[in-house]
Each structure stands twice: as C-alpha cells, then as structure tokens.
Amino acid sequence: MSHTKNEREDGMLSKNRKELPLIDDGDYAILIDYVKKHGEGNWNAVQKHSGLFRCGKSCRLRWANHLRPNLKKGAFTREEEHLIIELHAKMGNKWARMAANLPGRTDNEIKNYWNTRIKRRQRAGLPLYPPEVCLQALKESHRTSAVSGGDKGTHDILQNNTYEIPDVIFDSLKAKNYLMMILLLSRMSTVDVFFTL
DNA sequence: AAAGGTATCAACCGCAGCAGT
DNA sequence: TACTGCTGCGGTTGATACCTT
Structure with missing residues (x-):
C-alpha cells in the first residue's frame, strides 16, 4: 500500500499540509451537497458515498469551521468578547460548550481567540479576567463548592489572575x-x- | 529594505466517551 | 465484558500576514 507524501493512512494530511489544499472548491460543493441531503453526522459515510478523498474527521472539521450555514466571519464584537471571558471564567477550556453560547462562532475560533489573548495579557503582566468576573466566579465557586465540592475552572481563574510585573x-x-x-x-x-x- | 518578532488562522493529532456487536 | 469503530473535543503546530526595529 502506498500514500502520497502528504497523506497518512487515515486520510489526514501530515506536516507539509499547506502544499496541498485540504479540500478544493469542488469538494466544498460535494460536501455541502451531501450534508444538505443527509444531514450532519455520519462523517465517515461522507467519504464513502461522496467520493471525497478526505477522512470523516477532516470533513466534519471543514463543515463545522467553514461550510456550516449561519457562520459569523470577522472579528469578535465587544459583546462577544465579554461573553467569552465570562464563559471561560465559569467553564474553563470548554470551547465547544462556549461555542454553543455564541451563535455563529466555532470552538476553534474561540480557542484561537483565547489563546492569543492569554499570550498577550501574560506578556503584558495583566490579569486574565476583569475584577467583576473574578468576583462573580468566586461567588459561584463558593455556591457550587457548598453543594458539590467545587469546580476547577474557577480556582484557576483566581490563581492565574495575578499581576506579575x-x-x-x-x-x-x-x-x-x-x-x-x-x-x-x-x-x-x-x-x-x-x-x- | 531586511530581519526578527508577534498575531492570526487553519488544520493535525491524540484521546475520551459512546454505541453497537 | 471486551472489543471495535465513530465522533467530538481540546491541545498543539505550522504557514502566513503584519508589525517593529
């Protein structure tokens, strides 16, 4: 059995992936068409029945991040940024759950936004969360710990939220x-x- | 103008959870 | 119960664009 230099056994591209597009424009159409007819899910079947040379994983990712209808493009609004910070304070790195609260945004987008934001603020020696969010998280942490023993996410906030200049x-x-x-x-x-x- | 640093985006990788057998 | 395959998630990486010196 042989594969091209960019393709692995499971159909994912390996390291020098940018040399080949993951899916070309024709493949976009095939994928969109397939999902319209059969709905989301069953991604391995997409590959089998549509003739795409991509694994189910790749198809799902492409659909979720680029082809899905109602996707919002462009920078996050101030309101969305507020919401992300609040949600992260409550949930921690639960990107998919956060995305469910931000219509039109993907978990990948939110994750990318958060990671670059963290880097920036850490470099500047600034706290990750505004004081109001900290306070809110602290309150909730007390409330939930009284019931269930607490949540790791809110502890992290308080630990990470220090100035280090x-x-x-x-x-x-x-x-x-x-x-x-x-x-x-x-x-x-x-x-x-x-x-x- | 060139080099180096940083930000952003897209996609890969590995793992966990679940359902079916 | 153990195994297998599928799906989704979160972490990470690499390419490129942009900015700074």
Whole structure:
C-alpha cells in the first residue's frame, strides 16, 4: 500500500499540509451537497458515498469551521468578547460548550481567540479576567463548592489572575498603567477599563 | 529594505466517551 | 465484558500576514 507524501493512512494530511489544499472548491460543493441531503453526522459515510478523498474527521472539521450555514466571519464584537471571558471564567477550556453560547462562532475560533489573548495579557503582566468576573466566579465557586465540592475552572481563574510585573520595568510601566487606570475608572466600569488595557 | 518578532488562522493529532456487536 | 469503530473535543503546530526595529 502506498500514500502520497502528504497523506497518512487515515486520510489526514501530515506536516507539509499547506502544499496541498485540504479540500478544493469542488469538494466544498460535494460536501455541502451531501450534508444538505443527509444531514450532519455520519462523517465517515461522507467519504464513502461522496467520493471525497478526505477522512470523516477532516470533513466534519471543514463543515463545522467553514461550510456550516449561519457562520459569523470577522472579528469578535465587544459583546462577544465579554461573553467569552465570562464563559471561560465559569467553564474553563470548554470551547465547544462556549461555542454553543455564541451563535455563529466555532470552538476553534474561540480557542484561537483565547489563546492569543492569554499570550498577550501574560506578556503584558495583566490579569486574565476583569475584577467583576473574578468576583462573580468566586461567588459561584463558593455556591457550587457548598453543594458539590467545587469546580476547577474557577480556582484557576483566581490563581492565574495575578499581576506579575518584572522589577526592572515595574516603576515606569506600573506607574503609567495605574495612572491611566485611575483616569479611566473615573469614567468607565471596571470591565470597560479592562478591555482598554 | 531586511530581519526578527508577534498575531492570526487553519488544520493535525491524540484521546475520551459512546454505541453497537 | 471486551472489543471495535465513530465522533467530538481540546491541545498543539505550522504557514502566513503584519508589525517593529
């Protein structure tokens, strides 16, 4: 049995995948057509019956992230960002569950957004969650721990939500940030301030 | 203009859970 | 009960675009 250099046994592409498109435009049409006729799910059957050279996994991913109707494209709105932060505070890294609360958005999009956001804020030495969300999570954590012994997600929030500004840049940077924060706080809610930093 | 760093996006990989046998 | 196949999820990686120096 032989495979092309980009294709593995299961039909997924391996490392140098960008040299070949995963599915070309014709394949998009086949996939859309198949799902219209037979509905979502049963992805391995898509490959068998439609003639696509992609495994079920690839088809499902492509459908979910690009072909599904009502997909929203473009940057997250401020409202969506608020919601993601709130949901992450409650659920942790449950991207699919979060996506269910954001119509038109995919788990992959939310995951990508969160990961780049984390990197940015960690580099800047900023907390991951605004104070209001922390407080809310803390309240819920107390409430749920009283009933069920608690939830790991909310503990993480409180642990991860620390400022870690290196001593070298502490004075200038922190002083500047706090000054800015005080100025902003006089006009905005803490959540709005959070998004500007 | 070039080089290096960072952000974003798309897709792969491995695993867990579930259903069917 | 054990096994198998399928599906979905979350982590991770690689390519590319964009930004900064």
